[in-house]
Amino acid sequence: MSILEVQNVNKSFGGLKALQNVNLKVEEGTIHAIIGPNGAGKSTLLNCFVGKLVPDTGSVIFDGQSLLQKKPHEINQMGVSRVFQTPEIFTDLTVFENVMIPCFAKRDGSFERNAWKPVTNESEIRDRAEQMLIDVNMIEKRDMIASSLSRGDKRRLEMAMCLSQSPKLLLLDEPTAGMARADTESTIELLKEIQDRLQITMAIIEHDMGVVFSLAQKISVLAQGTVIAEDLPDAIRSNSKVKEAYLGTAAED
Amino acid sequence: MLNLNQRDTGTFLFVIIIAVLAPFIMNPFPTDSAMAQFNAGYPDLMQRFVIFGIFAIGFNILFGLTGYLSFGHAAFLGVGSYAAVWMFKLLSYNIVPALFLSVIIAGIFSLFIGFLCLRRSGIYFSILTLAFAQMSFAIAYSVLSNPKFNLTNGETGLQVYADDIQLFQVENLTTPHLFGWTMNTTYELTLSAWDFQFNVGYYVSACVMLFMFYISIRIFRSPFGLMLRAVKTNQTRLNYTGVNTRPHTLAAFVISGMYAGLAGGLLASMDPLAGAERMQWTASGEVVLMTILGGAGTLLGPLLGAGFIKYFENILSKINDNVLHAWFQYLPEWLENSLVWVLHWFTGKGWHLTLGLLFMIIVIFLPGGLMDGANRIREALRGRKAKKNLQTPVE
Numbered sequence: 001m002s003i004l005e006v007q008n009v010n011k012s013f014g015g016l017k018a019l020q021n022v023n024l025k026v027e028e029g030t031i032h033a034i035i036g037p038n039g040a041g042k043s044t045l046l047n048c049f050v051g052k053l054v055p056d057t058g059s060v061i062f063d064g065q066s067l068l069q070k071k072p073h074e075i076n077q078m079g080v081s082r083v084f085q086t087p088e089i090f091t092d093l094t095v096f097e098n099v100m101i102p103c104f105a106k107r108d109g110s111f112e113r114n115a116w117k118p119v120t121n122e123s124e125i126r127d128r129a130e131q132m133l134i135d136v137n138m139i140e141k142r143d144m145i146a147s148s149l150s151r152g153d154k155r156r157l158e159m160a161m162c163l164s165q166s167p168k169l170l171l172l173d174e175p176t177a178g179m180a181r182a183d184t185e186s187t188i189e190l191l192k193e194i195q196d197r198l199q200i201t202m203a204i205i206e207h208d209m210g211v212v213f214s215l216a217q218k219i220s221v222l223a224q225g226t227v228i229a230e231d232l233p234d235a236i237r238s239n240s241k242v243k244e245a246y247l248g249t250a251a252e253d
Numbered sequence: 254m255l256n257l258n259q260r261d262t263g264t265f266l267f268v269i270i271i272a273v274l275a276p277f278i279m280n281p282f283p284t285d286s287a288m289a290q291f292n293a294g295y296p297d298l299m300q301r302f303v304i305f306g307i308f309a310i311g312f313n314i315l316f317g318l319t320g321y322l323s324f325g326h327a328a329f330l331g332v333g334s335y336a337a338v339w340m341f342k343l344l345s346y347n348i349v350p351a352l353f354l355s356v357i358i359a360g361i362f363s364l365f366i367g368f369l370c371l372r373r374s375g376i377y378f379s380i381l382t383l384a385f386a387q388m389s390f391a392i393a394y395s396v397l398s399n400p401k402f403n404l405t406n407g408e409t410g411l412q413v414y415a416d417d418i419q420l421f422q423v424e425n426l427t428t429p430h431l432f433g434w435t436m437n438t439t440y441e442l443t444l445s446a447w448d449f450q451f452n453v454g455y456y457v458s459a460c461v462m463l464f465m466f467y468i469s470i471r472i473f474r475s476p477f478g479l480m481l482r483a484v485k486t487n488q489t490r491l492n493y494t495g496v497n498t499r500p501h502t503l504a505a506f507v508i509s510g511m512y513a514g515l516a517g518g519l520l521a522s523m524d525p526l527a528g529a530e531r532m533q534w535t536a537s538g539e540v541v542l543m544t545i546l547g548g549a550g551t552l553l554g555p556l557l558g559a560g561f562i563k564y565f566e567n568i569l570s571k572i573n574d575n576v577l578h579a580w581f582q583y584l585p586e587w588l589e590n591s592l593v594w595v596l597h598w599f600t601g602k603g604w605h606l607t608l609g610l611l612f613m614i615i616v617i618f619l620p621g622g623l624m625d626g627a628n629r630i631r632e633a634l635r636g637r638k639a640k641k642n643l644q645t646p647v648e
Binding site: 050071072073076077081082084088089090091092093097100101102104105106108109110111112113114115116117118119120121122125161165 | 256471475478480482483486493495497
């Protein structure tokens with residue numbers, strides 16, 4: 001069953017057609033990669049999922065409900081979490097507070113009414129946040145201010161924040177962009193492990209082919225705003241249109 | 254105690270003790286000594302300490318936690334004062350209904366202004382609030398004080414007249430009171446050379462301040478307070494975490510507006526007069542200074558800042574040229590005159606210059622305000638260096 005269905009989405013900025021008739025289906029429980037060269041419209045597409053942009057035409061259906069005209073926080077409350085290209089975390093707060101916030105948002109909805117009972121009494125939330133930090137191996141850093149974390153740790157923290165909400169769909173925008181090789185590999189391991197353990201559906205936008213082929217169960221290739229191929233990784237690897245899009249001309253080998 | 258953690262209990266007890274003993278603490282110099290002019294233990298000034306403390310504590314809930322810098326909070330202070338004086342005019346001099354209405358009216362007012370201004374953030378938000386406050390000032394100053402409909406009594410200021418309705422007025426209570434306890438009653442205690450004053454108005458205001466301080470601690474430590482701090486740090490992440498930031502900031506705005514209204518009501522209760530100048534932008538700027546000077550986002554900071562600024566305002570402005578000449582009369586005349594000439598710019602009417610310099614020094618060298626300074630001293634006393642990245646967790 002597909003959890004996210006994108007149908008005939010068009011989006012243009014002025015004269016530039018960023019997306020043209022994009023169709024996409026993300027199956028539940030899989031890792032679906034969206035790849036494409038620079039300027040292919042990957043980020044535009046992602047922004048249409050999360051409520052940052054509204055497509056000009058077409059529909060985006062998540063779990064049977066349309067995502068169009070919904071605000072980011074409403075979409076998150078429906079079960080879509082997002083990891084950003086550069087980790088977006090609460091840099092002035094401690095690691096532990098960072099993880100508690102999404103837990104509160106998940107339990108109490110989009111407006112936190114409790115302005116009286118101290119956070120220290122919320123044992124249910126604290127246990128959950130602690131468990132999430134143990135899961136990503138960051139429990140010993142719980143009282144550090146988040147801005148002092150290394151980049152890799154910031155990414156793991158962001159991941160823990162998203163996972164603490166047990167999302168139905170996790171969107172990842174180039175999760176390994178700008179990372180050192182070792183960090184990239186540990187991120188891939190982390191994602192794989194999450195997939196195995198929690199069976200969370202993921203849609204991942206990626207540039208790095210190595211990452212894509214070692215992670216994805218299905219791949220959509222975007223080029224110049226359209227999906228030129230959607231298939232299993234092995235089929236994509238040998239697809240001539242994809243090679244052309246990436247290399248400019250048909251591959252010579 | 255009171256469902257606070259150990260550290261906050263300590264802070265709260267500290268404030269209670271200071272507030273109760275203020276008439277002694279603020280009055281360290283014997284009445285007849287030359288230093289007596291530095292005493293701050295007289296009712297009028299002590300009342301201001303705590304009332305502006307309430308104002309700053311409330312402002313800190315908005316600015317310190319969410320980072321939204323409002324330049325128009327004096328409007329709520331002024332509205333609170335007008336509401337209180339109207340209660341005196343219509344009902345009686347009892348301050349309870351007056352304070353009650355001050356808070357309600359300021360709340361409604363801030364809900365309206367906040368709803369409009371919070372559509373923008375950053376500098377645009379600040380400018381919008383400033384514009385609304387100046388509009389409120391202009392409306393109070395002239396528009397709402399015409400012979401047909403006189404709500405504010407314009408330039409003269411709103412006050413209670415003998416022919417006012419005062420439905421429940423008790424015969425011999427002709428000044429604001431709390432169930433018969435008049436605000437301007439002062440008991441004096443003379444201990445050898447010292448003269449201590451215990452004023453009813455001060456203690457009533459101090460009790461209100463302590464209560465409001467307690468509420469602010471609870472807000473700081475609650476999940477709602479955590480969300481407000483998250484708003485300050487990263488709104489994008491908060492939105493994508495399923496939190497709607499607008500109602501949080503609006504709630505913080507209204508809460509701080511109600512604090513300001515309460516402070517305004519108390520000001521009118523100490524002296525039953527409300528003028529439009531209370532709403533002017535300089536008054537809004539003052540509370541910003543208090544909060545930043547003391548330490549935005551800290552519990553004690555705004556109280557410290559309010560005390561600091563009100564002290565300098567009242568004490569420095571009393572030091573005029575005659576006082577200066579008296580200080581330096583033992584010096585050769587040319588030196589006396591030149592010293593007085595220099596200090597003249599910093600005291601008396603020039604006290605703003607001193608305040609500005611102090612503010613600059615503190616902001617440059619202690620970015621976290623006076624609380625930052627206090628923490629550094631404490632760290633130094635403990636003999637270990639403050640580690641920037643490993644600050645004590647705030648929760």
